[in-house]
Amino acid sequence: MAADAPIRPSPTVTDDSAVFWDAAAECRLVAQRCAGCGRLRHPPRPMCPACSSLEVEIAELSGQGTLYSYAILHHPQHPAFEYPVIAALVDLEEGVRLLSCLTDVSKDDVRIGMPVHAHFVPTADGPLIPVFRPSEDL
Amino acid sequence: MTGRRTLARGAASIVGAGCTEFSRRAGRTELQLACESITAALDDAGMAAADVDGIVSYTVDPVEETELVRSVGFEEINFSARIPYGGGGSVGVLQHAAAAVASGAAEVVVAYRAIRARSGASRFGSAKTAPSPTSGHSGTTAMQWCMPFGVLTPASWMALNSVRYMHEFGVESADFGRAVVQLREYAATNPAAWGYQNPITLDEHQESRWIVEPCIHLLDCCQETDGSVALVITGSQRAADLPHTPVRIGTASTAGLFEQEIASDHYRPDLSVMDGTVALGRRLFEDAGFSRDDIDVALIYDAFSPILLMQLEGLGFCGFGEAKDFIADGSLALDGSLPTNTNGGLIGEGYIHGLNLVLEAVRQLRGTAVNQVADARTAVISASRTGAILTLD
Numbered sequence: 001m002a003a004d005a006p007i008r009p010s011p012t013v014t015d016d017s018a019v020f021w022d023a024a025a026e027c028r029l030v031a032q033r034c035a036g037c038g039r040l041r042h043p044p045r046p047m048c049p050a051c052s053s054l055e056v057e058i059a060e061l062s063g064q065g066t067l068y069s070y071a072i073l074h075h076p077q078h079p080a081f082e083y084p085v086i087a088a089l090v091d092l093e094e095g096v097r098l099l100s101c102l103t104d105v106s107k108d109d110v111r112i113g114m115p116v117h118a119h120f121v122p123t124a125d126g127p128l129i130p131v132f133r134p135s136e137d138l
Numbered sequence: 139m140t141g142r143r144t145l146a147r148g149a150a151s152i153v154g155a156g157c158t159e160f161s162r163r164a165g166r167t168e169l170q171l172a173c174e175s176i177t178a179a180l181d182d183a184g185m186a187a188a189d190v191d192g193i194v195s196y197t198v199d200p201v202e203e204t205e206l207v208r209s210v211g212f213e214e215i216n217f218s219a220r221i222p223y224g225g226g227g228s229v230g231v232l233q234h235a236a237a238a239v240a241s242g243a244a245e246v247v248v249a250y251r252a253i254r255a256r257s258g259a260s261r262f263g264s265a266k267t268a269p270s271p272t273s274g275h276s277g278t279t280a281m282q283w284c285m286p287f288g289v290l291t292p293a294s295w296m297a298l299n300s301v302r303y304m305h306e307f308g309v310e311s312a313d314f315g316r317a318v319v320q321l322r323e324y325a326a327t328n329p330a331a332w333g334y335q336n337p338i339t340l341d342e343h344q345e346s347r348w349i350v351e352p353c354i355h356l357l358d359c360c361q362e363t364d365g366s367v368a369l370v371i372t373g374s375q376r377a378a379d380l381p382h383t384p385v386r387i388g389t390a391s392t393a394g395l396f397e398q399e400i401a402s403d404h405y406r407p408d409l410s411v412m413d414g415t416v417a418l419g420r421r422l423f424e425d426a427g428f429s430r431d432d433i434d435v436a437l438i439y440d441a442f443s444p445i446l447l448m449q450l451e452g453l454g455f456c457g458f459g460e461a462k463d464f465i466a467d468g469s470l471a472l473d474g475s476l477p478t479n480t481n482g483g484l485i486g487e488g489y490i491h492g493l494n495l496v497l498e499a500v501r502q503l504r505g506t507a508v509n510q511v512a513d514a515r516t517a518v519i520s521a522s523r524t525g526a527i528l529t530l531d
Contacts, residue, residue, distance in 0.1 A: 008287070012285070068302065069298045069301050070298070071351075072350065073289070073291075073294050075356075078288070081288040084351070085287070085288035097404065099289065099404055100287050101289070107351070129286050
């Protein structure tokens with residue numbers, strides 16, 4: 001990446017969301033797992049909607065998933081990003097969905113259902129965030 | 139869930155409607171725009187500011203109740219409410235107003251929205267990397283999960299759903315385009331509309347630049363607009379003594395489902411179906427006892443054209459995946475089976491965050507619309523997760 005390449009803004013980290021972003025900063029993809037019923041959830045939140053438990057564990061995720069949907073964003077453009085941005089909804093193999101974006105793929109090669117894998121890219125203030133690329137390219 | 143409740147049928151009526159001009163640069167504040175539309179609505183109702191004891195708006199509206207009261211001259215407010223879900227909550231103002239009237243919490247409620255979506259501090263559809271200061275507590279928490287990835291605009295949020303919809307049902311951009319051509323045909327004869335005297339062809343739609351590929355061309359987008367709309371709601375008994383034929387709120391409802399978001403539902407299992415609208419349709423029709431066959435005109439929130447098709451399906455006016463055929467058959471036209479967005483919609487008329495669709499429903503039932511549906515007696519309004527049926531009966 002060129003030194004003057006656009007760089008995406010860092011995530012807004014709150015007490016509720018820190019579990020996800022703090023792990024991402026260490027190149028780990030995680031979700032909350034309810035300690036009461038075992039259900040995975042994302043985005044993170046304080047209470048399990050299935051059993052009302054407030055106890056959570058951290059589940060490490062493989063980063064493997066399939067592309068549930070995508071959108072090729074052309075306009076309007078923000079200086080922090082390179083266009084087109086390929087926005088993505090990824091269904092991870094553990095059963096949670098992430099909103100992210102795709103890298104290392106031509107927009108014309110993007111297909112719903114394609115296998116994708118997480119990798120991590122830096123943001124303006126340094127923290128890493130998970131984005132996805134087609135699994136064939138690994 | 140059992141024991142779903144619906145509003146007392148027809149207990150409240152819309153008795154006044156007012157608006158400012160719709161423009162790209164109002165040249166005055168949202169507070170002033172609200173004052174103007176509310177005064178126009180009260181004049182229309184034959185009422186004075188002192189008659190009002192309830193006010194309802196959107197959580198994202200920048201006009202503060204306190205400033206509004208001291209500007210318009212309301213004397214004593216007994217009830218106020220704000221509706222979440224952004225534009226998706228736009229029809230919710232009718233539910234709250236009707237509930238307030240039916241419960242006795244207020245006797246005369248003003249519902250309003252004032253917006254400078256085009257000339258305000260930032261354009262409504264611009265790329266922002268943080269929720270705006272006025273958008274807290276309105277469902278914007280989900281946006282923090284979008285912004286680091288460059289998913290910054292309402293078009294981009296909705297597009298993720300729309301692309302899955304296209305994939306699931308074989309819908310193409312031209313299918314959205316045929317809806318837009320109809321909306322722009324309506325707008326072309328509406329002097330208040332952004333698209334007045336400026337209809338488009340399907341080719342022009344297809345040639346307009348991509349905003350989000352492969353689902354949203356420039357001409358699929360509503361127009362960021364400055365302006366205000368206000369409505370006056372009171373009990374149907376009192377309404378009978380006022381100047382205009384009362385437009386009854388037959389029913390009004392909200393459908394806020396698990397995992398729904400403000401402009402998307404990214405974490406619900408199946409994004410090819412707008413299932414909040416399915417629930418809304420069930421509440422408006424099955425629960426409240428109205429028939430889809432009784433609907434003379436539909437007003438459907440069309441910030442972007444794909445969600446018009448998805449709501450037609452969710453409301454049950456056609457099967458899932460069939461809106462493209464429903465539209466290609468001419469159903470949305472004045473002589474079609476479901477004249478829809480006869481003001482041109484948000485795409486053709488302008489974007490007062492959905493409340494101008496309620497205004498158009500009132501005009502249709504009063505018989506004063508520029509593209510009038512003959513003998514219109516019953517209208518459905520959908521903003522995907524809030525909706526209402528208005529009726530003269």
